[in-house]
Amino acid sequence: MDRRSLLALFVALWASQLGVRAAGRCKVNPRIITAPQGAKEYVFPRSEKYPVFYHKENSSAIYIGGEGKLYYYDFATYENYTEDFPVKNEGQCVMPGSLEDNKNYLTLVEKYGDGMLVCGTGACAPTCWNLTQKKERTSWDGRGIAPFTPDSNTLVVVDGHDIYSTIKKSQQNGKIPRFRRVRGGGELYTSDTVMQNPQFVKAITLRHEEPHQDKIYYFFREDNPDKSPEAPRNISRVAQLCKEDKGGTSSLSASKWTTFLKASLICVDPVTKGNFNWLQDVFFVRAHNWRHSKVYGLFTNTWGSSAVCVYSFGDIDNVFRTSRLKGYNGPNPDIKPGQCVSSGQHTPSETFKIADSHPEVEDRVEPLSPTKSPLFHNKHRYQKIGVHEVFASDGRRYNVLYLATDKGSIHKIVELPGGVQNIMELQVFPKKDPIQSMILDHERAMLYVGSTKKVVEIPMDMCRLYRNNCDSCLLARDPYCGWFNGSCQSVYLNREVRQNLNLDPWQGKCQKKDVKEVDDYQNIAVVPFSRYYLNCPIESHYATYNWYHNSSLIKTCNTTHPQQNCFHFIQNVSHVHYGRYVCVSEEDGFKQALVKERLVNQFTFMPQKGQATMTFGSGLQLLLMVILVELFH
Ligand SMILES: *[C@@H]1O[C@H](CO)[C@@H](O)[C@H](O)[C@H]1NC(C)=O
Numbered sequence: 107m108d109r110r111s112l113l114a115l116f117v118a119l120w121a122s123q124l125g126v127r128a129a130g131r132c133k134v135n136p137r138i139i140t141a142p143q144g145a146k147e148y149v150f151p152r153s154e155k156y157p158v159f160y161h162k163e164n165s166s167a168i169y170i171g172g173e174g175k176l177y178y179y180d181f182a183t184y185e186n187y188t189e190d191f192p193v194k195n196e197g198q199c200v201m202p203g204s205l206e207d208n209k210n211y212l213t214l215v216e217k218y219g220d221g222m223l224v225c226g227t228g229a230c231a232p233t234c235w236n237l238t239q240k241k242e243r244t245s246w247d248g249r250g251i252a253p254f255t256p257d258s259n260t261l262v263v264v265d266g267h268d269i270y271s272t273i274k275k276s277q278q279n280g281k282i283p284r285f286r287r288v289r290g291g292g293e294l295y296t297s298d299t300v301m302q303n304p305q306f307v308k309a310i311t312l313r314h315e316e317p318h319q320d321k322i323y324y325f326f327r328e329d330n331p332d333k334s335p336e337a338p339r340n341i342s343r344v345a346q347l348c349k350e351d352k353g354g355t356s357s358l359s360a361s362k363w364t365t366f367l368k369a370s371l372i373c374v375d376p377v378t379k380g381n382f383n384w385l386q387d388v389f390f391v392r393a394h395n396w397r398h399s400k401v402y403g404l405f406t407n408t409w410g411s412s413a414v415c416v417y418s419f420g421d422i423d424n425v426f427r428t429s430r431l432k433g434y435n436g437p438n439p440d441i442k443p444g445q446c447v448s449s450g451q452h453t454p455s456e457t458f459k460i461a462d463s464h465p466e467v468e469d470r471v472e473p474l475s476p477t478k479s480p481l482f483h484n485k486h487r488y489q490k491i492g493v494h495e496v497f498a499s500d501g502r503r504y505n506v507l508y509l510a511t512d513k514g515s516i517h518k519i520v521e522l523p524g525g526v527q528n529i530m531e532l533q534v535f536p537k538k539d540p541i542q543s544m545i546l547d548h549e550r551a552m553l554y555v556g557s558t559k560k561v562v563e564i565p566m567d568m569c570r571l572y573r574n575n576c577d578s579c580l581l582a583r584d585p586y587c588g589w590f591n592g593s594c595q596s597v598y599l600n601r602e603v604r605q606n607l608n609l610d611p612w613q614g615k616c617q618k619k620d621v622k623e624v625d626d627y628q629n630i631a632v633v634p635f636s637r638y639y640l641n642c643p644i645e646s647h648y649a650t651y652n653w654y655h656n657s658s659l660i661k662t663c664n665t666t667h668p669q670q671n672c673f674h675f676i677q678n679v680s681h682v683h684y685g686r687y688v689c690v691s692e693e694d695g696f697k698q699a700l701v702k703e704r705l706v707n708q709f710t711f712m713p714q715k716g717q718a719t720m721t722f723g724s725g726l727q728l729l730l731m732v733i734l735v736e737l738f739h
């Protein structure tokens with residue numbers, strides 16, 4: 107490695123450790139850390155090792171596939187049932203890896219036709235069941251749709267009556283993973299040479315203007331053919347296929363996709379040159395025009411940092427249509443590699459031969475213009491990404507990113523005009539319980555978060571989390587929440603709420619109260635020579651918290667480290683410690699007093715209007731106090 111790349115490496119390491127973003131005004135660490143509010147949960151009758159989840163958009167129900175069981179739960183009506191899917195033919199496992207394999211793990215629950223499709227391993231005999239409204243069941247051979255034993259590197263896409271899958275069809279053979287069409291059209295699979303040890307992430311089918319142009323895109327990682335020490339070992343990719351692909355014309359190619367091409371996905375911070383090469387998850391945001399449909403890619407790097415890069419399908423399509431093929435210098439045939447042909451036609455064999463031996467395009471897919479850089483990056487190791495669009499009171503739409511961490515929590519990150527802001531960390535499960543699934547219901551603005559033990563339904567608009575005053579509500583910059591009629595409310599309850607989501611100075615958006623000096627200190631009687639804690643709760647990690655005593659600063663809390671409270675400890679109370687204490691938070695130029703206490707000497711203090719709160723060291727002191735009060739009456 108030369109000195110320049112070594113330097114770049116150090117800078118990247120430094121930046122990834124600090125979570126720094128050089129450009130923009132991103133705030134990438136959570137502003138507040140909290141438990142979900144208004145959440146409901148469904149605990150499975152027993153814990154499930156490999157749960158799979160299905161939720162139908164705009165419903166309040168969830169299906170969970172477990173070992174030999176399908177659970178149904180409706181969060182609105184509490185309706186629930188369990189259906190059994192026992193193993194039918196015991197002992198189908200030819201190489202029983204463990205006794206565990208001899209079970210029917212459900213691996214797929216999806217809507218299919220008018221009913222539901224449920225598939226499972228069937229103890230090494232993959233089986234699918236059609237479930238109808240009348241709870242009737244018909245079972246069929248599920249090879250290619252369900253794996254023989256639980257396997258994480260599987261992808262199944264159900265698109266109407268078509269099913270695509272990366273699952274092998276026989277137990278012993280087929281070590282090389284393929285992307286297949288298993289239902290609808292004829293069966294097709296990818297050539298074994300076009301991907302090197304692929305690990306599949308997600309797939310989408312996208313309608314184009316003409317049906318014969320409809321495409322399937324899938325995202326995956328594979329080994330880097332470049333084995334030089336400075337090259338990353340893994341590359342992230344997007345592949346394209348034509349939905350109407352009919353396979354090749356020769357007997358050897360008849361069952362092969364003839365429209366496969368792949369491209370690299372780039373996610374590099376232009377300032378630090380930090381490369382995020384490991385595609386962890388993607389989320390598709392569909393638009394009316396397929397070219398504007400976007401894919402949010404979540405990437406991680408070797409140091410455990412994450413970045414989000416956003417690509418448009420218009421750009422991806424452009425790369426596949428216009429780029430040269432890597433390593434191919436010959437002339438282009440009339441039908442170019444990767445081009446979809448008219449319905450019912452086959453890709454010419456000449457075109458297929460070129461594409462099959464040169465499946466990679468030279469140009470790489472870069473994040474959206476103009477910056478062509480990550481939306482943000484930070485030092486959290488995210489596992490999953492979801493994106494929800496909120497229609498705020500200013501009439502604009504804001505994207506909110508939900509990112510599941512590896513510690514049972516979710517970060518809620520908003521794309522604001524001035525950069526992203528991490529508005530909260532929601533601790534959904536205990537730290538050791540990983541998030542197995544995170545499903546977004548866009549219509550009802552709900553999150554369904556699953557672990558091996560339960561599913562939690564969480565509203566996306568949790569406005570009562572914020573301190574109930576106008577400034578705090580606006581400072582949160584939460585597009586779901588705004589100030590109306592004396593409370594911090596959801597935009598779904600009231601579209602007229604006051605919000606502050608742009609870069610305008612927000613001061614003045616809240617009516618100022620009369621700034622009459624009111625003596626609203628809480629009187630606290632404290633015995634001399636005792637200890638006393640002053641405690642100020644921390645809400646925002648973007649704010650600084652200061653304790654003042656008789657108007658002079660005595661303590662500043664650094665909230666960059668997660669902590670719950672800003673304490674000031676008085677070891678041994680003496681006369682100088684009495685007086686007024688105020689805890690003031692300051693964020694974006696907005697100050698507010700959160701705690702106001704007046705410490706008074708218990709032996710000289712007399713309650714004026716019966717407002718005093720007292721802390722007594724012992725029963726003896728209480729007695730003394732009562733005597734003193736009685737004496738003065
Ligand atoms: C969602 O469901 C509600 C009530 O069930 C219905 O009024 C609404 O039209 C549905 N929305 C969509 C987009 O289907």
Ligand SMILES: *[C@@H]1O[C@H](CO)[C@@H](O)[C@H](O)[C@H]1NC(C)=O
Nearest residue numbers: 148149179183184185186187
């Ligand atoms: C499941 O439904 C039954 C009634 O059928 C109800 O008594 C029970 O509380 C429900 N379970 C849950 C977890 O809500």
Ligand SMILES: *[C@@H]1O[C@H](CO)[C@@H](O)[C@H](O)[C@H]1NC(C)=O
Nearest residue numbers: 218219220236244245246267
């Ligand atoms: C299952 O449902 C699909 C779609 O409705 C249908 O094509 C298929 O024939 C059904 N299979 C069985 C065994 O009923």
Ligand SMILES: *[C@@H]1O[C@H](CO)[C@@H](O)[C@H](O)[C@H]1NC(C)=O
Nearest residue numbers: 590591592593595599600602
């Ligand atoms: C404002 O809130 C009060 C109670 O807090 C309620 O009675 C009143 O109807 C609300 N007004 C509007 C316009 O929502």
Ligand SMILES: *[C@@H]1O[C@H](CO)[C@@H](O)[C@H](O)[C@H]1NC(C)=O
Nearest residue numbers: 634635636637677678679680
């Ligand atoms: C508190 O201060 C007083 C006077 O300075 C001293 O006599 C006493 O021992 C101190 N108490 C403690 C617990 O340090």
Ligand SMILES: *[C@@H]1O[C@H](CO)[C@@H](O)[C@H](O)[C@H]1NC(C)=O
Nearest residue numbers: 650661662663664665666667
């Ligand atoms: C808080 O941390 C920042 C950055 O690390 C530092 O500049 C500042 O001086 C710290 N403040 C206190 C009171 O420790």
Ligand SMILES: *[C@@H]1O[C@H](CO)[C@@H](O)[C@H](O)[C@H]1NC(C)=O
Nearest residue numbers: 655656681682683684685686
């Ligand atoms: C603060 O004010 C109180 C009451 O006026 C007084 O007793 C105390 O000595 C003052 N302490 C300091 C450090 O100024």
Ligand SMILES: CC(=O)N[C@H]1CO[C@H](CO)[C@@H](O)[C@@H]1O
Nearest residue numbers: 303328329339340384407408
């Ligand atoms: C950095 C990284 O994630 N490397 C992975 C690349 O892929 C191989 C398998 O092909 C994994 O073993 C590495 O962990």
